Amino acid sequence: MKRKIVVLGGGPCGLSAAWELSKYGHDVTVVEKEPMVGGLCITNEYKGYRFDLGGHRFISRNEELVCDIRKMMGDELLVSKRKSVILLKEKVFHYPLSIKDIVLKMNVWTNLKVLTTYIMAAFLKIVFRKKDISFENWIVNRFGRTLYTLFFGPYTEKLWGISPKRISSDWASQRISLLDLKDVLFRLFRLKKDTPRTFAQTYFYPKKGIGQMFDMMSEEIKKKGGKIVLNAKVSHIRVHDNHIEGIDYLQRGSMKTVNCDFIISTIPLPDLIHAFPRHLAKDVLYHADALKFRAVRFVNILVDLPDISENTWMYVSEGKYIMTRIQEPKRRSIFNAPEGKTSVLLEIPCNEHDEIWNCSEEDLLQRCLRDLNELGIDIQDKIIDYFTTRVTHGYPVYSHDYGIHRLEIFSFLDTYENIVTCGRQGTFRYLFMDTAMEMGIAAARNLMLDNVAGREKVQLMRSGGELIEVSSVTA
Numbered sequence: 001m002k003r004k005i006v007v008l009g010g011g012p013c014g015l016s017a018a019w020e021l022s023k024y025g026h027d028v029t030v031v032e033k034e035p036m037v038g039g040l041c042i043t044n045e046y047k048g049y050r051f052d053l054g055g056h057r058f059i060s061r062n063e064e065l066v067c068d069i070r071k072m073m074g075d076e077l078l079v080s081k082r083k084s085v086i087l088l089k090e091k092v093f094h095y096p097l098s099i100k101d102i103v104l105k106m107n108v109w110t111n112l113k114v115l116t117t118y119i120m121a122a123f124l125k126i127v128f129r130k131k132d133i134s135f136e137n138w139i140v141n142r143f144g145r146t147l148y149t150l151f152f153g154p155y156t157e158k159l160w161g162i163s164p165k166r167i168s169s170d171w172a173s174q175r176i177s178l179l180d181l182k183d184v185l186f187r188l189f190r191l192k193k194d195t196p197r198t199f200a201q202t203y204f205y206p207k208k209g210i211g212q213m214f215d216m217m218s219e220e221i222k223k224k225g226g227k228i229v230l231n232a233k234v235s236h237i238r239v240h241d242n243h244i245e246g247i248d249y250l251q252r253g254s255m256k257t258v259n260c261d262f263i264i265s266t267i268p269l270p271d272l273i274h275a276f277p278r279h280l281a282k283d284v285l286y287h288a289d290a291l292k293f294r295a296v297r298f299v300n301i302l303v304d305l306p307d308i309s310e311n312t313w314m315y316v317s318e319g320k321y322i323m324t325r326i327q328e329p330k331r332r333s334i335f336n337a338p339e340g341k342t343s344v345l346l347e348i349p350c351n352e353h354d355e356i357w358n359c360s361e362e363d364l365l366q367r368c369l370r371d372l373n374e375l376g377i378d379i380q381d382k383i384i385d386y387f388t389t390r391v392t393h394g395y396p397v398y399s400h401d402y403g404i405h406r407l408e409i410f411s412f413l414d415t416y417e418n419i420v421t422c423g424r425q426g427t428f429r430y431l432f433m434d435t436a437m438e439m440g441i442a443a444a445r446n447l448m449l450d451n452v453a454g455r456e457k458v459q460l461m462r463s464g465g466e467l468i469e470v471s472s473v474t475a
């Protein structure tokens with residue numbers, strides 16, 4: 001049975017859902033508030049230079065997804081190599097953290113401290129069965145206090161703008177693929193060979209920036225009859241009993257309505273709840289408002305130099321510097337800058353409407369140039385032009401109680417029979433784009449179970465984006 005499905009949000013998750021649905025001829029409409037698709041994975045083009053919203057890379061263990069993306073992109077998809085470093089205390093360390101570097105580049109006293117605090121942490125963990133409640137506990141229990149104070153603590157505080165004591169350990173377990181210092185040592189001596197994401201040396205990247213992947217996906221959706229409505233902000237969910245009948249969106253000052261049989265929502269959970277009729281959502285508004293996002297400002301600088309470094313990412317952990325990462329987009333694709341030129345992209349975490357968010361472009365540039373200079377990157381006299389970009393929903397803030405708020409919201413949404421919420425914003429989870437895409441595809445397949453009979457494996461999904469895999473499906 002063909003259904004009319006509306007997808008809220010045209011980022012990687014929403015587009016992947018629509019991509020899958022359109023392959024089976026469903027009547028699918030994507031409603032996206034921005035003038036272009038891609039969500040956090042857009043690429044801005046300016047004077048022949050291209051800048052992502054913080055350089056992205058595509059890595060996935062899902063062979064089917066990788067194969068479909070390669071087929072869609074053909075020669076437009078590059079395989080790039082990653083080399084990342086940590087700039088710390090005027091030294092350059094390998095990223096991810098390498099024991100060899102710590103031993104060789106830190107003084108004897110620091111090395112002794114690293115070792116003793118690690119042994120102490122390991123001992124306390126075994127004897128007192130210390131629990132990981134906060135991000136700080138998680139790291140200290142696995143790496144010891146010295147490494148926490150040197151790198152993880154300051155970086156995390158800068159990224160989230162709050163003490164790592166107030167951040168749930170969930171973030172560490174999702175973000176840091178190394179298990180502990182022992183794991184680092186095992187890898188150093190090649191006693192462990194599997195490669196978690198953090199270690200991946202190669203990745204896929206489109207010639208014209210990560211956004212090209214989603215521009216091409218959107219073209220395929222349209223070719224197959226799907227609709228993509230841009231500049232359209234979803235503002236109301238139309239409800240009758242426990243059934244959602246459609247949505248209203250605001251487009252260039254006028255309100256429009258789309259009716260539907262089913263909704264796949266990938267917009268931020270709080271925004272979705274606020275779009276429900278107030279009298280129905282009143283008990284969960286508090287939980288919706290308790291979920292906070294960290295914003296990011298990006299400084300994009302066009303540089304009249306052929307190269308700056310050979311690194312894909314340079315992590316800057318010390319709190320005295322404004323940026324968390326320095327990137328050279330050309331390292332991902334040579335087509336990201338005109339021949340013989342390069343560019344610099346800086347990621348600066350902030351909160352919406354705080355001092356950094358409101359800072360003028362010129363002041364922010366000057367602050368960044370001072371920091372870059374101190375870090376040994378002098379581009380002051382080589383700047384051709386620059387611009388800044390921003391995102392409001394960069395990172396879901398994993399406060400200690402975020403899980404409770406999320407659960408209350410999912411319980412509320414579960415009372416409606418025809419909506420599923422997925423993706424990074426829709427599940428309030430720190431997801432990479434491949435998982436967001438998998439979730440979108442899984443949500444689409446869940447709706448079309450009768451259409452996919454005969455497939456060997458189908459991923460089913462509940463609201464909240466929990467993936468449950470079943471091995472066979474019957475019509």
Ligand SMILES: Cc1cc2nc3c(=O)[nH]c(=O)nc-3n(C[C@H](O)[C@H](O)[C@H](O)COP(=O)(O)OP(=O)(O)OC[C@H]3O[C@@H](n4cnc5c(N)ncnc54)[C@H](O)[C@@H]3O)c2cc1C
Pocket residue numbers: 008009010011012013014031032033034037038039040041053054055056057058059232233234235266267268271296347393394395422423424425426431432433434436
């Ligand atoms: C700095 C940074 C670097 C990253 N680097 C990587 C990387 O290297 N590799 C990787 O795999 N992942 C990376 N990610 C994560 C990746 O960007 C996300 O996993 C991915 O974008 C999630 O896709 P999504 O569709 O779930 O959400 P989003 O991309 O956020 O898309 C949500 C969409 O909903 C739209 N929307 C919101 N509200 C409304 C509304 N009311 N009405 C209509 N539309 C609405 C938004 O405009 C947006 O287009 C990075 C993220 C950041 C912040």
